Amino acid sequence: MNATTISSSDLSGLAADLLAARVRVAGPARASDGTVEYRHAGAPAELVLDSGVPRRSLKEFFLPPTEPLFAWRTGAGGRVELLEAPLPADPAVVIGARPCDAAGIEALDKVMGWDYRDEPWFARREATTIVSLACAGFDRSCMCTSVGLAPDTTKGSDLLLVPIGGGAFRAEVVTAKGARLVAAYPARFRPASGEAEAEAFRKAAREKVAASAPPAADPLRPWLDAHFDHPLWREASLRCHGCGACAAVCPTCHCFDIVDEPETVGTGVRRRNWDTCQTPRFTIHASGHNPKNDQPARIRQRVLHKIVIYPKKFGEMLCTGCGRCSRACPGGMDLPEVLARIAALAGGAQ
């Protein structure tokens, strides 16, 4: 694997270069309330790289909470004309993405390109280079190691930065896109160094996360398949408000709703908006019947989708272990805890 080194001042410089070149730069930055979230930066100084896990995931840069698909207009004689939204193609670089978030984006490529190639998604994917920053492990809700990832995973990243001390990073070039970024701004990169330091950082981070993370989720699949109606779901979802905050912050929850919004009499816009399986409305039928009629069913759906359904269909886990759902839950639900319980039940069952 190709590697290089970049100092933090050069990283800022890189951001400045990109901005000067009219490339949109995004990364962790402070919102008005002081909380760190992924934002578009107007200046390199806005980026805060040493900030833990941003409030919401990276997915909104590829699948915005709302996006217009096309506009319509009813012309003379009732003919309807459509005006398609232009594909987003502005080049962008994300600096300081968490590896778990970057991994989520790659995992979503599967569903976005499966039977139909989601054009806006892939247009943004192609236009965007993701420079991730290896994570030291954040808090007890982190569980990337339980879902086959690691705090330093390169999945989904084009470039992975690993701290090597002295404010410098070892930059691993993961994709051709990453290589192009390095090549385009050679002045900002130095020859590779600090391999040992990087390795030490990565090892420590993995150990730290693994220490508090639940057992691996992969082996739980047979038990989950066999215990669809287990009382666990009912107990675990008692405190769930069905609020959907978990889905809003999740790097891989990607369900969307399509709505037609009239602008004037005879004109309007079709948009797609984030949606969540945690509300009753998500599955209610026109008849009034709702196959996911209570919160336990919805919670089960969410967990199974991440750990069983998606992997079965696409061969990879949909959860990246970022821990945001646990952090965001106003009811104090905790995915690591649920997985640990399942693991215990599964262990007992074997």
Add this chain to the structure above:
Amino acid sequence: MARIGVFVCHCGENIGRTVDCHAVAEALGQVPGVAHAVDYKYMCSDPGQQLIKAAIAEKQLTGVVVAACSPHMHEKTFRRAASSAGLNPFTCEMANVREHCSWIHEDRASATAKAIDLSRMMVEKVKRNVPLSTIRIPVTRRALVIGGGIAGIQAALDIADGGAEVVLVEKAPSIGGHMSQLSETFPTLDCSQCILTPRMVEVYQHPRIRLMSWSEVESVEGYIGNFKVTIRKKARGVDEDKCNGCGACTRACPNKRIPSEFDCGLGKRPAIYVPFPQAVPNLPVVDRARCTLLIARSKGKKDACMKCVEACQRGAIDFEQKDRFVTEEVGAIVVATGYQLYEIGRDQGGRKDLHGYGEYGYGTIPDVIDGMQFERLASASGPTAGRILRPSDGREPRTIVFLQCVGSRDPAKGIEYCSKICCMYVAKHAMLYRHKENGGRAVVFYMDIRAAGKGYDEFTRRAIEEEGAEYVRGRVSRMYRDGDVIKVVGFDTLGGEPFGVDADMVVLATAMRPQPGIESLAQKLSVSYDRHGFINEAHPKLRPVETNTAGVFVAGACQAPRDIPDSVSMASATASKVLGLFSNEMLEREPTVARVDAAICAGCFHCERVCPYGAVTHMEVKDRQGNVLKVVADVNPGVCQGCGTCVATCPSKSVELQGFTDEQVWAQIQAFLG
């Protein structure tokens, strides 16, 4: 797909002068869903209406917009035209391009643009109109009259004479009300009992009047034409069928020391009693709180006294009787519950906004009495057989001071209104006293003399000028007992000096207030009342005997202070309203009523709390097994008047107002703004 016809009226030059009507029709013709758009000189004329009818048939229109004058002017006209051409009348709407456009603007371009907007807004509304049908409600041709005073008696007789059945409910043992307590009546000084008693008997004997005395309205359900009223028949202790009113029981009762309500505490009565000799029905009632036997029984002791039972030849006394409830179905209700007098002492029955007149010594000085007590003293059937004697010592008073406006017109004491009758009855009292007590002094303290009425001013002038009553304009500041006399200290504002009288008796003309419990009755009936408890009429000038609840009418002093002629007039007016209502087979109502979507309603009942008509009821939603899934709101279309306050209040938007739905409003907003 909607096929709307738009008809733009020039109204001669009225619209056409400022609005380019042809351009409006042209523009509307371009609007999707408009199948036909024309302009015409006079749309409301016969040819104009023909134009609409023909277009409906030819173009198979599904809705009509007439851009013309105000809907207040011609909505009915055009709806009728649409209806006769086979359209549902409620799919026809008007755009007001005359009053709201051509008449108030001069610039032709902007007026035309506005007329186009107004018409487009209506087109978008009509696209969302649905056929509605007039609500038809059956009418039960029976009336309930609440209150058996002179107003209730008059209303009952007039309605019954008009051919409808009447249920007359009176909470006292006998009908007659306050009028039966009066000695003479102003301005003619004819004997109250003499004119009232025949009417009471007429009620009793009327084949279409069902009299329920000693009864109260317990609950009211339903709506105009279809009320269901539950009446509590209080336990009388006497079997109405067996009793023949001989009075043996009342004579036999050993406890005859109970202050008589009818005599305002000045006379006594037994524990089983008929309130007064002419009572209708002439049936005794047992005072359960004071009957020796019942007191003993309630304490678990053995029966102490059976005198009345022994005296009754017919075995009519029944101590075991319980309150009974009967349900009556009626189509209209007349409220005629009358008044009570202001309580003069300090306590106002829990009312914080009313302040008594402790300084007048009522309740502490026995010879300070109120006007009704004076009536009883002056009444030939009263406790003194018509002689005016002091309650304290039975002496004839040589000087009586009358105080007007005790309570009335005194915002500091909580009542700002005029009680209307006091000027007249005080003059009457002064005269009666002067007639009975030769040479006695009658001093009247007054603020103003308000004697507007036929023969009224003449009456008060007679009291002053011919009958020798001394009228002093001023208020009394203090009264106190000094030995045998009551010192009355006041100020003569005409003379400009303090004025004092040593009185033997003082009569306070206290304010009229509605009956206690009027608020709870009003709530049962969903009628509104003012801060004093007087029932509000639907309109102070044009609908004086109707209330805000359709089918409920009001007569007499429960609406405001009223004298006898007023009360009787109102009663007859209510009877005419009731009979008018009963002349319909079915009532027809505009379908502008609220409807609840039970599937969505969350049952918060905000709608119920804001409904001024009590039209919202609770409805259980059940599954097929009959389990209650939830309780939701339901609007009774017979009661709903269509204000839509519930709709705006409903947080989940599960109520709609037919004819003014959210979708229709939304469409109009959108249509204007493009």
Add this chain to the structure above:
Amino acid sequence: MTELRELAKKLLAEGAAKVVIGWEEGPRGVRPAFATDAAAADRLVFDARCAHDLAPYLDRRRVHVAKLGRPAVVVKPCDARAVAGLIRETQVKREDVVLVGVRCGGVLADPEAGGTLSADTIADRCRTCDSRETALADHVVGTPVEPLAAPSRRDARVAELDAMTPAQRWAFWQGELARCTRCNACRQVCPLCYCDRCMADKTQPQWIESSPHGRGNLSWHLLRAIHLAGRCVDCGECERACPSGIPLGLITRKVASVVADRFGHKPGDDPAVPSPIGTWRSDDPQEFIL
């Protein structure tokens, strides 16, 4: 704490309640707990970290909670106000629930961070709360507490906004509301947002656009505030639940102060007191009406 646990055990043992809804230690601080047996009751806690309003769990639409049987719920004064609202609005019958009031001196602004309650750490809404225990309770536990005197930063922020020009306020709110993804967490955790179908989910007509663009977001937050006017009990759950950190408390606080100033109403724990919107006085101020 012992008192609370003993009471919970007693309620369960005597059958007065089938489940005691309280708080317990969870992986990230305290969290709602559903104690159905003595062992679980022994894990109940109450301290300044217990910010969660438990009243929403009484909503009959939470079928899986309702299935546990007759609930006892532990309520802080703000939560009791929420329960009062549910009773007033016929969502809960008073006799169907056992209410265990806890004496409360306020909760932490950041319950997850833990720590002790002080003028610095106390949640903003608790700075203006004047209720230390509720009358709407079958049992009251805990020791009496003195209120902490601390100026309300939230009120100061509202005042700052009030002092701005409309254009500045518009810019401020657009900045905040741009983060809203319409996940509806604010609505779902609100004890008084219980409608079977929210107005925001109505489509014919669609009063509130469901898209999380600025227009839909502004209309949503306006109408949410209007619907809660005079009903919001200031339990703070909307703001706490918002995964995007939008200062929703500023809006509810503003509306509450309007309601208090104009109608003299503060939501309390007496279910018999009607909500000020839906009632009226003939002399309500109307200086704004021409």
Add this chain to the structure above:
Amino acid sequence: MEGTATATGFEPRITAFVCNWCTYTGADLAGTSRLQMAANTRIVRLPCTGRIDPAFVIKAFERGADGVIVSGCHPADCHYTAGNYHARRRFAVLRELLSFMGVDERRVTFSWVSASEGAKWRDVVNGAVERVRECGPFESYRALAGGV
């Protein structure tokens, strides 16, 4: 953002929500009295101010109205007894809330106009138009959705 520029040629678009019994009739009277007034308002007729949902006002702004008028019967004159009292409370809150969220309060006019107050209706309309003219166009709410 609230516009501050007074664009020349700006003609405010004002949606008026009025009750059928008082203000609509008062506006009719203004017509029969030929009282001239600004042509910027369009009336949406409703039975009662009690029917007027705050959502109507919000929706009007959302659709690009520069101003809104809400008008009904004077206190104690409501055809339905109390609809205007309910409305008064609702709109007292809505008005301050809109202002708090950045909508200039000059854009919203509330009035009681009785059936006999044709001249008052004219003054209300003209006053509202003038105030909204000062504020300038209000496209910003509508534009928040963004287009294609």
Add this chain to the structure above:
Amino acid sequence: MKVAYFPGCSMHGTSREYGESLHAVAEPLGVELDEVRDWNCCGASSAHASSRMLAVALPARSLALAEAQGHEQLLAPCAACYNRLAGARHEIAEDAELAGHVKRILARPFENRVAVLNAVEVLRDLGETIKAKATSPLKGLKVACYYGCLLVRPAAVTRFDDPEDPSSMEAVVKACGAEPVAWRMRLECCGGGFSLSRKPSVVRLGRAILEDARKAGADAIAVACPMCHSNLDFRQKAMARDGEDKPPMPIVFITQVVGLALGIAPEKLGMQRHFVSTKRVTSRGNGEATAPAAEVG
């Protein structure tokens, strides 16, 4: 309860015993009196007759001081002070223009937040406490409660009782175990400020009061106003008709009545400071039911 205390000139001068007895009963009744620092004349004697602005601004200054001391209630035992302070508060509350003017004159923060209380109203509200703490209930003592003109009028200002038929003092007297008598001169004029300038008027008016109280069988008249007290006490000798030999009528402050019932020593209540001997009253306080002694003070 902690209240601001406005002594006014009387509590330090002509009516020391009122102040002393008030302080004496305040403590056992749990009332903490926090004297308004740097209080000034209430304006009762002449200000309100000469300048409306002065009449309002003078009391307003003291109210502002009480406010600055953090109080929400202020107790003014003197009926005249009470009337002035409460009156000014009322006027300022009702008249925004006046309020603005007064604020400018005061040149200090003033929100007009402080409610003005009089001693009778405070004691009435403490009725249950008095009853509970009365160690020497004044059984059999007949007291004529005299309100005078300033305590309950004007109604819009005072509000705590019915202006024409008040009952608060009677309630206090009852709480003390004594018996209020029914009499008619309770609200009549005592001559007020004419004590020195028009003595015959004061004598005539005062006599009527004394005679009515006697007729009602009172052992003493209770007052809550220094002016009433000095007129009825100091001028009582002059009020006696020539050759009349009626026992003098002790005029006591309502606080003294309460003090006696609470078992406080008469000297602490200033009972010895009166012109007319108060023995008929103090002897009751000690539980002795002696016949009234014919003594002239």
